[in-house]
Amino acid sequence: MASIRALAWAGATAAVGGGAGLALPSAHYLPSRLPLGGLEPDLDLGLRLVCAAALALAFALAVLTLRQRRAEPLAFASLAGIAVAGILVHYLVITLPGANRLIPAADVRPAAGAWVLLASGLVLAATGFAAAANVQRSR
Template identity: 50%
Template structure:
C-alpha cells in the first residue's frame, strides 16, 4: 500500500522539479533588478552577475538530469538530490536580494533599486526545487 502511494507521487515530484527548473531559466531571462533612473558612473550594476546566472543555469541542468534519472530508474533517490541545486539557486538569489540590492540603494538612494520580477521567479523556483527534493528524500526514508 505505502509503495503504491510512493510510486503514484514520484512522477508529480519529478515534474515539479523540472517545471521549477524551467522557472529558473525563465526568471534568469527577466530583469533581476528594477531601477527607474540612471545610476551614477562607478556604481556597480545591480542586475544579477553573469557568473551567478551561469551557476543557476548549471543547477537547473543538474536538476533536469536528476529528474530524468528518477523517471528512468523508477526510484526517488536521484530526485532527493535536487534539494542541493535548489538550495544553491535559492542561496544565490537570496544573496542578490539581501546583500547586493540594499548596498546599491545605499550608494544611490535616488535610484530606488528594487528587486525585479526575475528575482522573485528565480526565488520561487529555487524553493520549489528544494521542496521537491526534500519531498523525495522523505519518501525514500519512509520506503526504506
C-alpha cells in the same frame, strides 16, 4: 509511485521555470541615474551561469527520476535548489538594500526574474527534501 512521478514533474517544471527566470531582468532601476563606474544592481553573468548549471542539474535529476521510477536521484535536487535559493536570497537581502543605501536616487527594486528564480529554488529544495523523505520511508 504516483507521488514520485509528481515530485519529478514538479522538479522538472521548477527547473524550466527557473531557466525562464534567468532570462528575465532581476532588478528595476534607471541606468541613467547610476553613477559612472558604479556597481550594476542586476544579477551578474557569473551568478546567472551558476544558477543555470544548478537548474540544468536539477532538470537532469528529474528526468533520471522519471526514467528510473526511483526517488533517489531527485533527492539531490535539494542541493541545486538550496544553491539557487541561496544565491537569490544573498542577492535580494544584501545587494539590493545596499544599492539603495549607496545610491538612493537609482531606486533599485527586485524585478520578476529575481522572484521567479527564488521561487524555483525553493520549490526544487522542497521537492528534493520530499523525495529524500520518500526514500527514507521506503527503507
